Amino acid sequence: MILGTKRLFSFILLISVLILTPCKLEAQLLGGAKTTTEEPVKTPDDSLGRRTPQGTVNGFIKAIGDQNYLRASQYFMLSKRSYRKTSERIRIAKTFQQLLDQGGNFSPSSILSNKELGRIDDNLATGVDLVGNISTDKISIQLYLENQSDDSEPALWLFSAETIEAILAADISGEKTFLDRVLPNALKVRKLGNVPIGHWGVVVVMTVLTYLLSRLLIFVFIFLLQKIWKKADSEKGNAIIEAFTLPVQMYLTVILFVTLTQRMGISIIVRQRFSIIIITIGIVAFLILLWRLTDFVSMFTRSRMNNRGRASAVSAVLFLSRTMKVAIVVIGIIAILGIIGVDVTAGLAALGIGGIALALGAQKTIENFVGSVSLIADQPLRVGDYCRVDDIKGTVESIGMRSTTLRTPARSIVTIPNGQLSASKIENYAHRDRFIFNPIFGFRMETTPDQMRYLLVELRSLLYAHPSVLNTNPIVRFTGITADSLKVEITAYIEAINVETSQEVQEDLLLRMLDIIEKSGTSLAYPSQTLYMTRDTPVSNEKAAEVSKIVKKWKENNELQLPKFDPKRVEELKDSIKYPDEGSFDPNADETIF
Known part of the structure; x- marks a missing residue:
């Protein structure tokens, strides 16, 4: 019977080939058929978002926030025996959440990899990503994700078996967080955004307290610094202290907030949502520090240039300071957009192409600016110097950001672009010592x-x-x-x-x-x-x-x-000749005119 079935299948296949082959040949001869290119196979989306480490962590946080612990367990790498037991899966998810509330921490969502390959720039094996940790007085657990699929299948990132085993081995019986012991039941039962309302209130209170505490610590530190550092009361010292005060205070506030909220047992759901805000504040603090340091360096440099009479250098310092501030703003916007999840790759590529086009269009302008910077740095000439540039002689009247002007002995003005001037041979007569x-x-x-x-x-x-x-x-x-x-x-x-x-x-x-x-x-x-037409003197x-x-x-x-x-x-x-000679006017003679 089996043999007959095989023969029937072979016969049907042969008939199909014989019928379809002439059609293909006719289509090729007539040219009526068009070949179609195969489209690449698109990877099907995972309903739980587990294709990337970022999607796995976000999906797990959302699941425990919705108290859907059965769904949260689908982000774990479990044995077949544990997977069949629904109660076991729910218990693992609840234990995981409790450990995270007591002292756990996930990396901010924007830092987690959103690619199927995961992070490849760390020291971990391929297909393994470190996404957070749990640290309490008794335990310390590293939270790893592993890609469970091979190269031929779509990626599937789950919490590793080692991480799940460490969570199961943790003893949390009888342990409660500080907020669980302090907050009344009314504030724990009522919820906002799947988080006890008391946690939100504590977050607001801790924000204010950490800000005030950081201000107090900064005030004490500045007071001690002024007692120890003698130059703290000088203009330069005050400028340095003022430049660092606000950024350091912002950093200190963030550090205190993260540490205290983690120790108090604020829900991981709240802390994970605040992670983007915390990183944004850190970036803004760093940008403010760069901005203020730019102002300080610019002010100090301009003061020195003014004291030395180098007016041309002041304009260059101002230009560089403004350029640095523009760069700080652009970098800050790109960094913040990347933190909140906006893909800035296309924008950076467009910015790079635009920068290249702008550089090509403003090539001479950039060349003159670079030339002016080199003139200010090397100082081959200064305002008031008499010099020769190639075949032009004159006194330097001004050194600008684009060009330098010379007044020739004929009292005419010659304007030389700084790019050309920096590449020319300059002979400065004003610096001669003899x-x-x-x-x-x-x-x-x-x-x-x-x-x-x-x-x-x-x-x-x-x-x-x-x-x-x-x-x-x-x-x-x-x-x-x-x-x-x-x-x-x-x-x-x-x-x-x-x-x-x-x-x-x-x-x-x-x-x-x-x-x-x-x-x-x-x-x-x-x-x-020479022909002489006069009598020669013998x-x-x-x-x-x-x-x-x-x-x-x-x-x-x-x-x-x-x-x-x-x-x-x-x-x-030596010095036996009187100079000026006898009978010459001596401007240094002591004569009193009444």
């Missing part, structure tokens, strides 16, 4: 060797003797013979507070050098390509002979200061 004096003289070819020796000695003597020339060995060297002159190069440094003073000293040195050249009997050479033979006598006398007395000067002679020459 000014170079580097004239190059070309003497006539008729200059005698003794005249050249005289010039080298006297020119160097002048540099040693002048009080405004830096006390370093000046260089006066006969460096070569060109086609039309004898070349002497001079290198020295002038001590002056600014460019104008250095030019005054340079002018005095050049005039004195011209006197020495005229006294030597020679003169400066004209370029050979070389003074008398002066040349006189100079030769002087140089001869130096040689006889071993006083020729070539190639180096005698240190004793250098000391004799």
Whole structure:
């Protein structure tokens, strides 16, 4: 009989294949049939919401809040024997609720994973999540959820068998919470939201008491701090204390509220509903702390910049402070939306794309802002400095957030974007500690060797003797013979507070050098390509002979200061010249005008 049935089934299957195959071939040849893509199979929803750890905990809290303990037991991993006994399942659920009321705590709903895989960033095995704990004077139980399905089946998160065994092993006979012993029966029987009305009243009272207690503790702490910390009464100390007072008070209020309500035995249903509010208050307290610290740092930095006269840095500090506050507000909104259960992933993605588009559109603006920050940080130039940027020379008049303005010697204003300025080569003349004096003289070819020796000695003597020339060995060297002159190069440094003073000293040195050249009997050479249409002034033979006598006398007395000067002679020459010269106006002279 069985064999006949199998043959009949095979025959029917063969007939079906023969009938359907020509239809498929005809459809392919005619092109009339369209292939359909298979849609992905959607995971069926679980009526109890046990697909994720978040759904399991929320469903269990709702079940015990409705006092539907039989439904609450469906969130437990039970043996077949225990599952068949309805009374056993109800007893386990009631025991679980009683332990949670006495000292249990679930993680806030927003922190629990809402994905079927659960949390994968913890140190637990895959498919296991820690969702809370129970801690009393006698017991300590960790509350774990386990995914009971394999990879081919939809997720099913239940309280683990170890957690249920620990709950069954807990001895709660005769134990009552503080509220069960204190509250009258009327406040325990009457319920609001499936919670005794007395618990709601205690929550309101504890909110007020914890707030007042935290204020008292903060007041005592500040009083002791002012006695211990000497700078507490200063402006800076008061600003720091004020910045931390409100956030710390909010944190302290939350900690006291959570601890006291858990110890007093407030229903887990109430505490779980308040968990989102508590975390929100913690986030707000942290944001307020960041806001106040931003104000403190901004105020302190601006005060220092004003004292140092760095007005351009003040605007940058204000801009950074406002940008930081905007970031704090945006981060706070995103964090709070995430806590209350709003999916901010799409919003963050859109914000990221918008930020990229904004950055591309405002690329030059951002480049200039970054350039201004680097200018303020490195300080290659300041307002009032005379500098050269590439081929532009001028005095810095202002350093803004977008550009820097220079006033050129022609009294025109040049505006340079800070992005371009930060990438340019900047030469700042205002920071020079000395000014170079580097004239190059070309003497006539008729200059005698003794005249050249005289010039080298006297020119160097002048540099040693002048009080405004830096006390370093000046260089006066006969460096070569060109086609039309004898070349002497001079290198020295002038001590002056600014460019104008250095030019005054340079002018005095050049005039004195011209006197020495005229006294030597020679003169400066004209370029050979110059055509003279006047009578040439002959070389003074008398002066040349006189100079030769002087140089001869130096040689006889071993006083020729070539190639180096005698240190004793250098000391004799130092500051022996009166500057300004005789007959010059002296602004420092003590004259009283009546």
